Every structure is written in structure tokens, then in C-alpha cells.
Amino acid sequence: MAVVGIIANPASGKDIRRLVTHATVCDNMEKVNMVRRILLALQAAGVERVLIMPDYFGIGARALDGLTGPFRLNLTVEFLSMNITGTQEDSLRAASILKDKVDCLITLGGDGTNRLVAKGCDEVPILPVSTGTNNVFPTMLEGTVAGLAAGFIAANRVLPEEGLARHKKLEVYIDGVFTDIALVDVVVLNEQFIGSRAIWDVDKIKHIYATRGELKNIGIVSVVGALQPVQAMDPYGMYVEIGQGGPCVMAALGPGLLVQVPVKSFARLEPMQRMAVSGTPFVIALDGEREISVRSGADVEINLNPAGPRVVDVPKTLARAAAQGLMRL
Secondary structure (H helix, E strand, C coil): CCEEEEEECCCCCCCCHHHHCCCCCCCHHHHHHHHHHHHHHHHHHCCCEEEECCCCCCHHHHHHHCCCHHHCCCCEEEECCCCCCCCCHHHHHHHHHHCCCCCEEEEEECHHHHHHHHHHCCCCCEEEEECCCCCCCCECCCHHHHHHHHHHHHCCCCCHHHHEEECCEEEEEECCEEEEEECCEEEEECCCCCCCCECCCHHHEEEEEECCECCCCCCCCHHHHHHCCECCCCCCEEEEEECCCCCEEEEEEECCEEEEEEEEEEEEECECCCEEECCCCEEEEECCEEEEEECCCCCEEEEEECCCCEEECHHHHHHHHHHCCCCCC
């Protein structure tokens, strides 16, 4: 039986960057419509069962309410039995439950949502649909397209070696102990308290460690894209030290927020070579959000690990599905 999980974050795309930039808003009713289209496409692709994370807005339940008449579902849809906190921990908890129950996970959220899902889902493939703010890891996808691709993978109609890609991740170690991960960037800030989670002020940035970065990206990794672009499938990452002494680049730190960023130095970040971070105390942001306050004197290291999450390559998956005639009646 092909089973797919859906984690739709009702809080994604609603942080403070809506006030300080001109970011697009993806409201929860649009997420409801997206889930409807995903469910219909999963059914068409051969999925028989779907498990959905419950949430305070009721995205999944509202989606089911609209599927009647010619859009009636024949597959089984169930909601996870879990306590809802209304925080980002819901996504992590749901992924930890789903990892032993599903063949593929569809996420509706931003970089932060997918970071937590990747922490909890182990080897279960992820198909990330963008509904957050500065999205680099997830992509803008029509729900129908996302559902078809995830369904073909879950039903094993497109094999993992034909439709999945292994992405990189960054690991944070404090005093030699693994602490957390990031899928896109680890940013060290000249601060001592977490405060507002989102970051957009370049004057507070000390170091950037990135798995990728291109000029098409919005957010901190646009600095990497302006210096020396690194693609998601490149085997290396990039380190950037902010400050005077090197080139100055124009970077899009947010939608419509183009700023000059002084760069002291930058270098390739090689895999599995831990890089020490000096200058404690500071705050560490993971994938665009402040997460860790580091005390003075702590030993901090960043490691680029090529064994990150398995991600559905939608164009490759659908191309393979077409080549196999999976849509022919």
C-alpha cells in the first residue's frame, strides 16, 4: 500500500519579514486549496492512504470538506493522533511519527519547516512545497504537480534512483556535542539573545556557512550567489566572513530588500571538515531563524555533511513517469 504524509504548517509565511520587506503572503486558505489539489493528484498517481498532521487552523480537515461530487476522494485520509502546540515543534513531532508510516512526505512551509521535518523523518523522501518567506530549500509548485510526483515515488512507480536526489546539510556542534542542523545556511550573529527569530539586518552578521547560494535565491545565501554561486547538487558549500577588507556585494536579503554587504573573506566549505567558529558569545541562526544562544567560551564547530535528506526531484520524476507511460489510459 502506497502511503503519503502531509505536513502543512499554518504559521509559515507569517513572520516579521512581512513588515520589513515586501514579501508575498500565502494565507492558510490557499494552503487548504493546495492540499485539496495534492490529494486528488495523489489518488490519480496510485496512492491508497494519506496521513495528515493536524493543526490549529484545520488545513487538512478544511481541504476534505471541499472534496465532494466530481472531486470525491476514494483513498483513505487519516489525521495523526498527536497533541498540537501551535509551535514549530509540531512539524518535528509529526515527521518523527510519520517516518515509520509513510513512503513519502509532502511539506507545505518554508526553509524552517523543512529543517524540522528533515530532523525527524530520517530516510523518508521529502517533497517540499514553498509557502514560507525566504525559501531556498522548498520550491514553488502547483499542488497537482507535487501530488503526482510524490505519488509516483510513494507507489514505487518511479524508482528512488530515478527520482530522488540527496541534498546536503550543515551540522552544528557545541563543545563536541551534535546540537542541530540546517539545510540552507548557518549564520552567526553578533548578538547574545535570540529575540525576534527572523534575520534581515546585515550589520549583525559575522559568519555565513551555506550549503548553496545563487542569485535567484532570496535571503542570506544571496550573498553567496553574488560572490561565487553554489548549487544544491554541488559537493561543497561556502563560507563567508562579513566585514571590511574584501569585495562588497549587492544581495537580496529579503523581497525587495537589496543591500550592500561588505565581505572580509570567503572560501569553499569542504564536506566532513569541521570548521571552528570563534568569537563567542553569539547567536546562531539556522535557515533564516535565530535558534541557539551560545555562551562565552563554548567551542563551536560547523560541519558540511553530504548525507542530508532525500528530496523528490519533481522534473526528473515526472519525466520518468511520462517515459514509462504512467499517464496513459
